[in-house]
Amino acid sequence: MPGGRLTQQERERIAAGLADKLSYGEIARRLDRPTSTITREITRNGGPTGYRPRQAHQATIQRARRGTPAPPSEAAPPIPAMEQEIIEMAVRAGMPRTAARVHHDLALSEDGRRTAAELTRRLKVSPASVSVAVNYLLQQGFVRRERDPLRRRDIYVIDDDAWYDAIMISEWQTLQTARATMAAAETYGLDSPVGQRLARAAAYLERVGLGILESAERRRTLLR
CATH class of the missing domain: 1.10.10 (Arc Repressor Mutant, subunit A)
Known part of the structure; x- marks a missing residue:
């Protein structure tokens, strides 16, 4: 590196x-x-x-x-080794580090709810970093946003359906990839080596995506 x-x-x-x-x-x-x-x-x-x-x-x-480096940000409190490993696993799976930290902090909160200001204060990161992180988590279905009408602020929530929502979004994207891959296979011709290779990939992605969606739906009750 x-x-x-x-x-x-x-x-x-x-x-x-x-x-x-x-x-x-x-x-x-x-x-x-x-x-x-x-x-x-x-x-x-x-x-x-x-x-x-x-x-x-x-x-x-x-x-x-x-010879004056940019001012360092205030360090966040040390994270226990077990919790750090959970964050590192999320990062290795492709989640941005700050998003992984935000997700983990929400998961450990008493009611699964934090404001952006609370996340900024607890994680010792900038408001901009929290904004980017929560937007990523919202797009992926890991959290949802609520509006506090009295104080005019957003509240970010991780609830029982968070993993279900995230899996559904991910696998719908897999099915879209399968459809796009099959369209490419048809363009090249299903009798051609490239077309056949793409068609096999599309069939695999579709079968796996549908299987995971069905499994997530059947086991949704485990989250409640």
């Missing part, structure tokens, strides 16, 4: 990944960099919506010339 400062080219690829709405973890994987490096780079330089690769590169050069 490469070390040292990010290059201008890597920063351009980070910007391209953000434009394609890739997760921080996926951007890090494509650059063969730690997810924490990508998260820190984006957070320091405008966040996911304001990141500009050239400005970020110039800012890094200027900090290096001054």
Whole structure:
């Protein structure tokens, strides 16, 4: 895994990944960099919506010339080894690290509910990082959002159906991939080697996706 400062080219690829709405973890994987490096780079330089690769590169050069590194963020409290392993497993499965920490913190809360301010304070990360993390979790079905009408703030909730919802979203995406793969197979021709290979992949993905959906539905009562 490469070390040292990010290059201008890597920063351009980070910007391209953000434009394609890739997760921080996926951007890090494509650059063969730690997810924490990508998260820190984006957070320091405008966040996911304001990141500009050239400005970020110039800012890094200027900090290096001054010999004054960017101020470190306040450290979060130590995480017990067992809980850290759960977070690391989620990261290895593809979940961005901050999203994994947010998900874990919600799972351990008394009622499965936290505000963005509470998550920011507990995890010692920026509001922008929490916003990116919860948006990822919302898209994947791991949490849902409630609105507090009295205090005009969002509350993020992990409830009994969270894993069911996440599996349903994931497997519907698998079925969409199966359909797209079959369409590609038909384009190449089902009699061609490429078409046959794609058709087999499509059939496999469809069968697995439907099987998992059926299993998730049958066993949903285990969550309640």
